[in-house]
Amino acid sequence: MKLAYRVDQVRAMEEAALAADPVPELMQSAAAALAAAVSDLLRRRRGSVYGARVLIMVGRGNNGGDALYAGARLADRGAAVTALALLGEPHPAGLAALLAAGGRLVDAAPEELAALDVALDGVLGIGGRPGLPDDVAQLAAALDGAGVPLVAVDLPSGVDADTGAVPASAVRADLTVTFGVAKACQVIEPARSRCGELRVVDLGFDPALATDALRCLEPSDLATGWPFPGRSSDKYARGVVGIDTGSPDYPGAALLGTYGAVHAGAGMVRFLGPDEAGDRLLSLLPNVVRADGRVQARLVGSGWGDRPDGAEVLARVADEGLPAVVDADGLRFLPERCPSHWLLTPHAGELARLLDRPRAEVEADPLAAAHEGADRTGATVLLKGATQVVVEPGNASATIAVPGPAWTAQAGSGDVLAGVCAALLAAGLSTSDAGAYGASLQALAAAEFPGPVPPQQLATRFPTVLGRLEAARR
Ligand SMILES: NC(=O)C1=CN([C@@H]2O[C@H](COP(=O)(O)OP(=O)(O)OC[C@H]3O[C@@H](n4cnc5c(N)ncnc54)[C@H](OP(=O)(O)O)[C@@H]3O)[C@@H](O)[C@H]2O)[C@@H](O)CC1
Numbered sequence: 001m002k003l004a005y006r007v008d009q010v011r012a013m014e015e016a017a018l019a020a021d022p023v024p025e026l027m028q029s030a031a032a033a034l035a036a037a038v039s040d041l042l043r044r045r046r047g048s049v050y051g052a053r054v055l056i057m058v059g060r061g062n063n064g065g066d067a068l069y070a071g072a073r074l075a076d077r078g079a080a081v082t083a084l085a086l087l088g089e090p091h092p093a094g095l096a097a098l099l100a101a102g103g104r105l106v107d108a109a110p111e112e113l114a115a116l117d118v119a120l121d122g123v124l125g126i127g128g129r130p131g132l133p134d135d136v137a138q139l140a141a142a143l144d145g146a147g148v149p150l151v152a153v154d155l156p157s158g159v160d161a162d163t164g165a166v167p168a169s170a171v172r173a174d175l176t177v178t179f180g181v182a183k184a185c186q187v188i189e190p191a192r193s194r195c196g197e198l199r200v201v202d203l204g205f206d207p208a209l210a211t212d213a214l215r216c217l218e219p220s221d222l223a224t225g226w227p228f229p230g231r232s233s234d235k236y237a238r239g240v241v242g243i244d245t246g247s248p249d250y251p252g253a254a255l256l257g258t259y260g261a262v263h264a265g266a267g268m269v270r271f272l273g274p275d276e277a278g279d280r281l282l283s284l285l286p287n288v289v290r291a292d293g294r295v296q297a298r299l300v301g302s303g304w305g306d307r308p309d310g311a312e313v314l315a316r317v318a319d320e321g322l323p324a325v326v327d328a329d330g331l332r333f334l335p336e337r338c339p340s341h342w343l344l345t346p347h348a349g350e351l352a353r354l355l356d357r358p359r360a361e362v363e364a365d366p367l368a369a370a371h372e373g374a375d376r377t378g379a380t381v382l383l384k385g386a387t388q389v390v391v392e393p394g395n396a397s398a399t400i401a402v403p404g405p406a407w408t409a410q411a412g413s414g415d416v417l418a419g420v421c422a423a424l425l426a427a428g429l430s431t432s433d434a435g436a437y438g439a440s441l442q443a444l445a446a447a448e449f450p451g452p453v454p455p456q457q458l459a460t461r462f463p464t465v466l467g468r469l470e471a472a473r474r
């Protein structure tokens with residue numbers, strides 16, 4: 001599992017490290033690792049560092065200082081390094097080091113950008129506000145357009161370091177060399193995609209100083225945490241899911257959720273939704289049971305439309321006390337306070353309606369919106385979208401699912417996912433793990449396809465992915 005941190009947490013870790021070590025030491029370690037990463041890139045692209053043309057875009061803070069010190073190291077290895085100060089006076093000691101090593105300070109970008117071998121973005125780091133001055137944005141875009149590899153120092157300038165938002169212009173990097181620990185913007189879209197490849201440089205920070213880091217799942221976490229059945233597991237050990245989804249207008253939601261639950265390994269699915277959907281479902285999946293009986297988790301809400309008895313159904317599910325996934329239209333009928341063993345699975349629009357705020361606000365800061373949703377409802381929230389984040393009420397941490405291809409953003413994906421999560425709840429996982437593992441499985445399955453694939457077909461790939469994960473655990 002990867003961990004990622006907010007700026008205040010990074011600053012706290014930095015302060016503790018600084019108490020043990022003077023600033024220049026920390027900055028020199030950062031610069032040395034940055035220079036090594038840029039050297040690797042240059043060797044891969046042109047064979048050597050010697051003679052490479054390097055442009056450094058420098059702001060006026062320590063981020064620019066890192067870039068200048070790294071530039072000095074590259075100049076020592078024979079690179080032709082040019083620094084362009086973009087926000088005023090650059091870091092004085094860093095600049096002195098660069099000049100002493102034979103680098104140059106210029107006041108305009110070179111005419112022929114395409115002749116550059118690499119550019120370093122040392123404009124803004126964790127002290128930056130989102131957005132870039134116009135001239136900086138234009139230069140970054142021109143470098144990108146000219147095909148010059150861009151290495152971001154700590155993070156791509158212009159992104160919001162804590163939310164992952166890109167509200168205005170920001171650098172698009174090929175490689176980001178980040179210091180101490182990963183930052184939230186490196187794991188939350190759309191900033192995540194601006195980072196390119198990510199390298200985290202160990203500066204000896206103590207992660208124990210920040211207890212509520214973002215937990216970013218990796219496939220190996222699924223391998224260890226997925227509830228694979230044992231040799232003696234029966235269908236109840238695997239879990240029985242009771243599904244009441246779909247409506248005459250939206251029968252597909254019922255089929256898709258059931259596909260999700262069955263292919264994610266549910267021991268049994270009891271389909272308790274409308275007859276129209278149930279009849280179609282049986283012709284596709286005859287293993288589904290239509291009779292009520294013992295159930296270990298419920299799935300409700302997908303494809304309900306304006307179901308008139310939605311509130312009563314949710315009240316019954318709450319009284320029963322079983323873990324439950326409440327999806328889609330079901331989210332309109334939530335009680336004032338939900339049971340803590342419920343998992344809500346809204347997309348940004350549904351969470352916006354729940355919180356009574358514009359969708360754009362949820363999309364601009366999905367993490368904060370998910371926290372607000374969980375705290376207000378009392379249930380765990382899996383917020384779906386480009387970054388799938390799971391948040392428990394009263395817990396400042398959050399879990400981010402394994403990222404997947406953008407093709408999963410399509411009608412029906414959410415219905416399948418709700419079924420997967422319900423199967424995981426029935427197998428005994430916590431609401432948080434059920435949400436995060438479910439979203440991760442869907443992402444891993446989607447990554448198996450070269451392009452778009454209907455959600456039900458994607459579900460049929462779950463067994464292949466799960467088989468691989470189970471084998472990896474042995
Ligand atoms: N501390 C340590 O030990 C270590 C730190 N390290 C490095 O330090 C970095 C953080 O450095 P930092 O705190 O100096 O902030 P940084 O991001 O360089 O820039 C702030 C400057 O930019 C300005 N500014 C802000 N936004 C702006 C905008 N949109 N448009 C225009 N201007 C804007 C702002 O000016 P203001 O307008 O606020 O007066 C201020 O002058 C960190 O990311 C890492 O690289 C590593 O060496 C490891 C050791």
Ligand SMILES: [K+]
Pocket residue numbers: 063121122123124125152153154155156157
């Ligand atoms: K930067």
